[in-house]
Amino acid sequence: MTATQTAPAPVARARDEETAVRVRGLVKRYGARTVVDGIDLDVRRGEVFALLGPNGAGKTTTVEVLEGVRRRDGGEVAVLGEDPGRAGRAWRDRVGVVGQSTGAGTALTVRETLDHFAHYHALARPTGELLTAVGLAGAAGTRVARLSGGQRRRLEVALGVQGRPELLFLDEPTTGMDPVARRQFWGLVRGLRAGGTTVVLTTHYLDEAAALADRVGVLAEGRLVDVAPPDELGAELRRAATVRWTEDGAPRQVVTAEPAAVLRDLLAAHPAGEVPGLTVTRPGLEDVYLRLVGAAPEEASR
Template structure:
C-alpha cells in the first residue's frame, strides 16, 4: 500500500449552527492526483483549508506529510504549495521579478524561467502583474504555487480564466509534477479537467464523503448502461442497453449498411456526479 500523504478521520468544522464539515474521512496517497468534487457549500474549501493549515478544526484527526497542519513547523510549510481560488499576487513587479521574489522563500526552488514558460507567460515576463489580464494573473498564481518544488500541491479552481490551449498546457504541467512524485489535491468545477487529471476522486456533500473512486468507476460508472442513438424516417430513436454491439449489429442489418446519425454514449463523469447529487438531495 502506498504511503499516505493526507489522512483525515472524523474531521469536523462548524460556523455557529452551520456544520460545514461533518465527520469527514479522507486518505490521499503520495504521488497521486486526487480530485475533490461537490456542490457549492458542500465543505470542500473548508476541508482543504484545514489540510493546508489555514483553518482550525473543531474535532477529528488530521495528518499531512506526517504532521498535524494545525501545529505544523516552518519546514513543513516549505513542503507544500497552494494555488488559491482567488488571485493573490498583486503589486508593481513584473512577472519575472515576482516569480524570482517568491523563489527566494524556498530552499530548493525551480528555475523561474522554466516556470514562466510552463504557465505560458514568456511574452509577458517583463510586464507588470497589474497590467495583465485576469487569466494571465491567474497563471502567475499557478507559477507561485509550484515554484518551490512542493511535495504536496493544493489547486483550488486553478484554470479559471484560462483559454482552452492554456488549460491543456497546464494539464501537462500537472501531469509532469505528478510524474516527478508531487502529490496533488485538485478542486475544480470543470469535470473534464478532473476526469483528465485525477487518479482518484471524492464527492463531498454536506461535509461528508459520499462517493470515492477513480473517475472511470465512480458511482458504478464502469457498469452503467450505454445509450444507442440513431435516426429513422419517423424521427430520432434511442435504446438503453448493456450490449450496445449487439444493438448496432441488428441496426446495421435493418438499415442494410450505415445507420443514420448513429451514436453510442456511456455516462460521463458529469452524468454520474449530477446523478449522485440529485439522489442525495431527494433522500435528504
C-alpha cells in the same frame, strides 16, 4: 516483545510513506451549520487527486483544513505525516498552495515578483527555471497588473511551486481561463505530476477532472459520496444501460443492466433485422456526477 507483536510496524510505516494526505472523520461547522460532515480520505503520493462538487459542498473548506489555514472541529488529519493544524515552518516549506486569489502585488514585474517571494523559501527554485516551467519566460519583464487572466494564474502556480513542494493544493485553478489557456495549464499540471509532485485540486469542471486526475472524490452536502478513477466513478450507476428505439412511430426506452437480452428480444421482433431508431447508451461522467450530487440536469445548468 514477540515478533508477532512488532510485525505490523513496518507495514504502518510503508503506508505512511505511500500516503500524502490521510483524513478520518473530518468535521467543520460554521455555527449550527455543518459544512464538512465526517469525511474519510486518502491521497497517494505522486497522484493528482481532484475534489468535485457543487458550490457549498465543502471543497474549499476541506482543502483549507488540509493546508492548515482553517481549524477543524473534529476528526484526524495528517498531511505529509503531520497535523496541519500544528505543523511548523519546515512542514510549510514542503507544501505549495494556489488559492482562488493571489497575495502577490501588481506593481512589480513577473521576474521581480518571483525574486521577491524566493526569499520566503529555504530552497527556492531558480527564477529562470520557474519562468520556463510555467510558460512566462516571454513575460518576465511585464508588470503583474498587465498580465492576462491565464498568465496571472500561471504566476500564481509558479509562486505555489517555488519552494519545491512535495504536495501542491490548487483551488479552482482554471476558473476564468479561456479554453486555450485551460489546456495549456493542464499541461503544466501534468508536468508537475511527472516530476513527482502530489497535486490536490478542486474544480467545477468535469472535463478537467477527467483529463488530469488519477482519482476523483465527489463531495455533496459536506459528505464524500464516491472516490474512484474518473472512468470508474459511480460504478453501480454505470452498469445500467438505456436502450432506445421507435415502435409504431412512438419513442420507447428501457433502462437495464442487461441490454444484450433486450436487444435479442427486439431483433427477434423485427425479422428484417433492423430496429428503427435503436441506440444503446451508458451514463457518462456528467450523468454519474449529477446523480451522485443529487442534481437534475436542468439544475446543474443554472
